[in-house]
Amino acid sequence: MGASLEDVRAANLSLVLRHILVQPGTISRAAIATQAGITRATVSRLADELVSAGLVHELAPSSETGRGRPGIPLGPRPGMAIGLGLEINISYISACAIDLTGEVLSLKTIHGDFAGTKPDAVMADVAELGGRVLAAAQAKSPVDNPLFVGSGLALPGLVSSDALMLAPNLGWRDLPMASLLGPLTPLDPVVVANEADLAAFAVANPRPGVPNGPASFIYVSGEVGIGAGIIINHNPLSGAHGWSGEIGHICVDPAGPTCSCGASGCLEAYLGLRALASNAGMPEGSTADEIVEAAHRGSLRAQAAIADGGAALGRALAAVVNTVDIPEIILGGIVASIGDDLLPAVRDELRARVLQSAWSNPEVRIAGNPANLAVIGAAHRTLERLVVDPIIWTARPD
Amino acid sequence: MGASLEDVRAANLSLVLRHILVQPGTISRAAIATQAGITRATVSRLADELVSAGLVHELAPSSETGRGRPGIPLGPRPGMAIGLGLEINISYISACAIDLTGEVLSLKTIHGDFAGTKPDAVMADVAELGGRVLAAAQAKSPVDNPLFVGSGLALPGLVSSDALMLAPNLGWRDLPMASLLGPLTPLDPVVVANEADLAAFAVANPRPGVPNGPASFIYVSGEVGIGAGIIINHNPLSGAHGWSGEIGHICVDPAGPTCSCGASGCLEAYLGLRALASNAGMPEGSTADEIVEAAHRGSLRAQAAIADGGAALGRALAAVVNTVDIPEIILGGIVASIGDDLLPAVRDELRARVLQSAWSNPEVRIAGNPANLAVIGAAHRTLERLVVDPIIWTARPD
DNA sequence: ATGGTTTGTATCAGAACAAAACAAATAAAA
DNA sequence: TTTTATTTGTTTTGTTCTGATACAAACCAT
Numbered sequence: 001m002g003a004s005l006e007d008v009r010a011a012n013l014s015l016v017l018r019h020i021l022v023q024p025g026t027i028s029r030a031a032i033a034t035q036a037g038i039t040r041a042t043v044s045r046l047a048d049e050l051v052s053a054g055l056v057h058e059l060a061p062s063s064e065t066g067r068g069r070p071g072i073p074l075g076p077r078p079g080m081a082i083g084l085g086l087e088i089n090i091s092y093i094s095a096c097a098i099d100l101t102g103e104v105l106s107l108k109t110i111h112g113d114f115a116g117t118k119p120d121a122v123m124a125d126v127a128e129l130g131g132r133v134l135a136a137a138q139a140k141s142p143v144d145n146p147l148f149v150g151s152g153l154a155l156p157g158l159v160s161s162d163a164l165m166l167a168p169n170l171g172w173r174d175l176p177m178a179s180l181l182g183p184l185t186p187l188d189p190v191v192v193a194n195e196a197d198l199a200a201f202a203v204a205n206p207r208p209g210v211p212n213g214p215a216s217f218i219y220v221s222g223e224v225g226i227g228a229g230i231i232i233n234h235n236p237l238s239g240a241h242g243w244s245g246e247i248g249h250i251c252v253d254p255a256g257p258t259c260s261c262g263a264s265g266c267l268e269a270y271l272g273l274r275a276l277a278s279n280a281g282m283p284e285g286s287t288a289d290e291i292v293e294a295a296h297r298g299s300l301r302a303q304a305a306i307a308d309g310g311a312a313l314g315r316a317l318a319a320v321v322n323t324v325d326i327p328e329i330i331l332g333g334i335v336a337s338i339g340d341d342l343l344p345a346v347r348d349e350l351r352a353r354v355l356q357s358a359w360s361n362p363e364v365r366i367a368g369n370p371a372n373l374a375v376i377g378a379a380h381r382t383l384e385r386l387v388v389d390p391i392i393w394t395a396r397p398d
Numbered sequence: 399m400g401a402s403l404e405d406v407r408a409a410n411l412s413l414v415l416r417h418i419l420v421q422p423g424t425i426s427r428a429a430i431a432t433q434a435g436i437t438r439a440t441v442s443r444l445a446d447e448l449v450s451a452g453l454v455h456e457l458a459p460s461s462e463t464g465r466g467r468p469g470i471p472l473g474p475r476p477g478m479a480i481g482l483g484l485e486i487n488i489s490y491i492s493a494c495a496i497d498l499t500g501e502v503l504s505l506k507t508i509h510g511d512f513a514g515t516k517p518d519a520v521m522a523d524v525a526e527l528g529g530r531v532l533a534a535a536q537a538k539s540p541v542d543n544p545l546f547v548g549s550g551l552a553l554p555g556l557v558s559s560d561a562l563m564l565a566p567n568l569g570w571r572d573l574p575m576a577s578l579l580g581p582l583t584p585l586d587p588v589v590v591a592n593e594a595d596l597a598a599f600a601v602a603n604p605r606p607g608v609p610n611g612p613a614s615f616i617y618v619s620g621e622v623g624i625g626a627g628i629i630i631n632h633n634p635l636s637g638a639h640g641w642s643g644e645i646g647h648i649c650v651d652p653a654g655p656t657c658s659c660g661a662s663g664c665l666e667a668y669l670g671l672r673a674l675a676s677n678a679g680m681p682e683g684s685t686a687d688e689i690v691e692a693a694h695r696g697s698l699r700a701q702a703a704i705a706d707g708g709a710a711l712g713r714a715l716a717a718v719v720n721t722v723d724i725p726e727i728i729l730g731g732i733v734a735s736i737g738d739d740l741l742p743a744v745r746d747e748l749r750a751r752v753l754q755s756a757w758s759n760p761e762v763r764i765a766g767n768p769a770n771l772a773v774i775g776a777a778h779r780t781l782e783r784l785v786v787d788p789i790i791w792t793a794r795p796d
Numbered sequence: 797a798t799g800g801t802t803t804g805t806a807t808c809a810g811a812a813c814a815a816a817a818c819a820a821a822t823a824a825a826a
Numbered sequence: 827t828t829t830t831a832t833t834t835g836t837t838t839t840g841t842t843c844t845g846a847t848a849c850a851a852a853c854c855a856t
Contacts, residue, residue, distance in 0.1 A: 001434065001435045002409075002410050002413055002434050002435050002436035002440070002844090003405075003406045003409040003410055003413075003844090004406065004811095004843090004844060004845085005403065005406060005810085005811050005812050005813090005842095005843065005844060005845095006811080006812085006844095007401075007406065008401045008402065008403060008405065008406055008811095008812060008813075008843090009811085009812060009813090011400075011401040012400050012401055012812090012813085015400055015401075028834075028835090029834075029835065030833075030834055030835075036399065036400050037399045037400050038400035038813080038814095039813070039814055039815075040834075040835070040836085041813080041814075041815085041816095041835085041836075041837080041838095042400070042812085042813055042814080043835095044834095044835060044836065045812090045813095045836095065822090065823080066822085066823085066832095066833080067822075067823055067824080067831080067832050067833060068821075068822060068823075068831080068832040068833025068834065069820060069821040069822055069832080069833050069834040069835075070821070070822065070833085070834075071833080071834055071835085072834085072835080158753070158754055158757070165754070165757050166753070166754075166756075166757075215638070216637075216638035228721075230721075230722075232635075232637065232638060233638065237630075237635070237722065238723075239614075239630065239722050239723025239724065240613070240614035240630060240631065240723050240724055240725050241723055241725075241754070241758060242723070243723040243753075243754050244721060244722050244723040245721065246720040246721070246723075246753045246754070247720060247721060248753075249716075249720050249751060249752075249753045250716070250717040250720055250721070251650075251713050251716065251717065251751055252649075252652070253651065253652050253653070254650070254651050254709075254713065255651070255653065261753060262750065263750045263751045266751075311652075315649050315652065316717070318647075318648070318649065319648040319649065319714070319717040319718075319721070320717075320721050322644040322645060322647050322648055323626075323628075323642060323643065323644070323645060323648070323717070323718050323721055323722065324628075324635065324637050324642050324721065324722060325636070325637025325638050325639055325640070325641040325642040325644075326637065326638055327638050327639075352660065352661045353647060353649055353661045353664075354647075355556070355564070355641075355644045355646075355647045355659060356556055356563070356564075356639070356641050356644070358564075359556070359563050359564075360639060400813090401813090402812090402813060402814080402842095402843095403811095403812065403813060403814095403841085403842050403843045403844090404842080404843085406812095406842095406843060406844075407842085407843060407844090410843095410844085426803075426804090427803075427804065428802075428803055428804075436844080436845095437844070437845055437846075438803075438804070438805085439804085439805075439806085439807095439844080439845075439846085439847095440843090440844055440845075441804095442803095442804060442805065443805095443844095446805095463853090463854080464801095464802080464853085464854085465800085465801055465802065465853075465854060465855090466800085466801040466802025466803065466852080466853060466854075467801075467802050467803040467804080467851060467852040467853055468802085468803075468852070468853065469802080469803055469804085470803085470804080
């Protein structure tokens with residue numbers, strides 16, 4: 001479609017808001033103008049618009065002394081715009097509400113075993129949980145009528161825009177979006193995406209609208225299944241249908257064990273939680289921590305299982321890096337808990353197999369805070385919609 | 399940077415030009431207006447600008463009869479804007495000149511063995527060849543003073559914006575762009591990219607500025623080495639440094655033969671031309687066609703080599719598809735010549751190993767016209783710069 | 797011929813940013 | 827203490843876009 005003058009204003013409004021979010025409470029209109037390359041006059045007009053919409057407010061002048069008239073620091077108004085994140089995973093469902101400052105206003109998790117459950121019942125539970133979290137957030141917010149931006153739903157599976165195709169470990173399949181999201185209608189609009197992709201989004205955007213995280217990285221997430229979210233130059237790589245990052249079924253050894261997907265030697269057949277436990281000679285249902293503990297206590301089988309898993313992960317990641325050229329890998333989920341023991345094997349494989357390794361060998365590190373990353377990412381994603389196009393929200397009826 | 403009114407005009411100018419390029423010689427100002435969602439008045443102004451810059455011209459009214467005043471068909475002016483493509487490969491160097499209509503005005507190739515050559519000597523040869531091709535194109539052009547847009551250089555290796563890191567089969571390494579491109583200065587500005595990426599670009603854009611090809615696909619290219627160019631939703635996936643698509647070194651079997659890169663079981667160790675010949679029990683230097691012929695004549699070793707190569711390719715591509723979610727694969731280069739014999743094994747592996755295969759099994763097909771795709775893509779890429787931002791070229795001194 | 801219809805252009809109004817001038821608030825200097 | 831310099835935020839004016847509207851041009855059908 002053709003561009004119009006309104007698009008210019010929308011783009012600049014978003015730009016101003018972004019600059020405020022990046023340096024909340026410390027940046028003045030004039031500073032935004034110089035940093036963003038717009039006139040002070042224009043910034044002033046746009047900033048006033050954000051202020052009068054309530055998204056941004058003026059703070060008390062900082063004591064920081066300087067020459068000339070001191071600027072008025074701008075910052076996001078706490079509790080004004082609320083995004084809701086929802087997550088369904090194998091062993092829990094959870095919901096969290098976050099505002100534009102990035103503060104988690106409310107976060108609740110219900111543990112349980114959701115493998116093989118009925119989608120509509122679980123969705124109703126999630127809707128109820130989300131409603132409670134939203135209510136708690138609104139109650140906590142200092143703002144009278146907070147703006148509910150919408151919700152994001154993280155699922156462990158292949159999600160396209162019109163249906164959930166497959167969530168193998170939940171046992172869910174071929175659910176049209178409309179019926180799946182039915183129970184969530186009070187929380188509309190809902191954005192649905194893969195859990196690993198949203199966790200990666202959270203890493204890339206430590207606060208809503210602030211792409212301060214690493215520019216390009218692979219976030220590896222996993223419990224029973226292994227998935228990944230890929231960010232390239234601050235942009236999520238979602239693929240043609242939104243099904244990117246399914247690294248759990250990369251073939252690591254064609255002579256390897258049969259995977260639950262039917263193929264042989266998938267990464268998941270080495271590093272998935274069930275496979276890992278079985279390879280370590282431990283009872284089904286063992287946790288990652290128990291396996292690590294067994295290895296540290298001297299179990300040779302556990303040590304071998306972890307070493308094999310690390311080599312498998314390294315080989316799979318080498319394929320990914322050769323394919324999409326990414327300089328950093330962040331391990332999350334259960335992979336993070338085993339991480340320290342996996343790292344040597346992973347790094348060895350990467351060094352040997354990545355063509356670019358002599359110039360830019362990918363760094364591998366363990367996520368600092370893997371807990372709740374996916375729900376948080378889901379909430380950030382809904383807020384991102386506001387940051388990208390604040391013009392919708394600034395034109396409020398009054 | 400902030401958006402200004404000029405950006406709106408630039409965007410719309412590009413949009414109008416794109417619509418003209420998509421339906422050359424058949425589209426009128428009014429049709430562009432309705433299709434692009436801009437006013438007739440605005441389209442008229444922008445189109446006139448393109449006409450007065452010489453990029454577009456008005457054609458004779460078509461005989462196609464309709465109600466009301468007939469529109470004036472617009473089309474790109476043949477021979478006006480010329481982009482130059484250059485390519486260095488193992489067994490040839492070539493250059494081609496293309497105009498905005500997509501017509502190849504001149505194309506010359508010099509065959510030879512460029513493995514282990516000296517970069518500066520080869521670059522000088524390429525510059526000379528490019529100069530001759532450009533001169534021939536300018537002579538052939540019906541326009542008095544054609545616009546030279548710039549050149550694009552396709553290389554078989556890892557190219558970043560500041561250096562050619564590695565071109566294994568040329569034996570080139572760590573060449574800073576400045577010194578590499580020195581001999582090409584008369585052909586500035588030069589865009590450098592990987593050969594497979596540019597071939598994929600040519601497939602995605604059958605004519606300059608016309609993204610009419612498949613929306614998302616992987617183009618597999620290969621001679622001695624195997625590489626790929628990946629397009630997602632009409633956009634090239636270039637990775638963090640521009641080194642994406644190095645699928646030749648995806649591990650296909652950790653117990654497999656040692657590759658020239660030092661690792662074991664790389665795809666290239668099965669499907670690279672040298673590996674294929676050796677596995678087929680044929681003399682070094684055999685061509686792909688000779689190996690196929692041997693297999694058809696009944697050589698079991700050749701048949702096995704091809705089957706193994708197909709399985710290896712399928713396994714590697716499955717990893718790629720699981721990672722980046724692409725619904726179509728196009729085989730080019732020598733892989734295209736063996737293609738018919740590879741397809742069954744490739745498809746089997748994909749069906750078994752791609753998680754999404756039940757919903758969207760990637761189609762595999764052989765490129766229709768693999769010859770010269772990379773040079774053509776290089777030329778298209780330089781012309782793309784004009785199409786994306788024609789404002790630079792419409793503001794000519796007069 | 798005449799009317800209807802579509803195209804292309806000309807004119808004007810509106811919207812947004814840029815440039816410049818100005819008022820306000822502070823620190824530094826006299 | 828007063829003055830000056832400096833920086834901020836706002837106001838005013840000018841420029842440059844697109845959109846809306848009106849109109850002339852060119853064709854078909856009656």
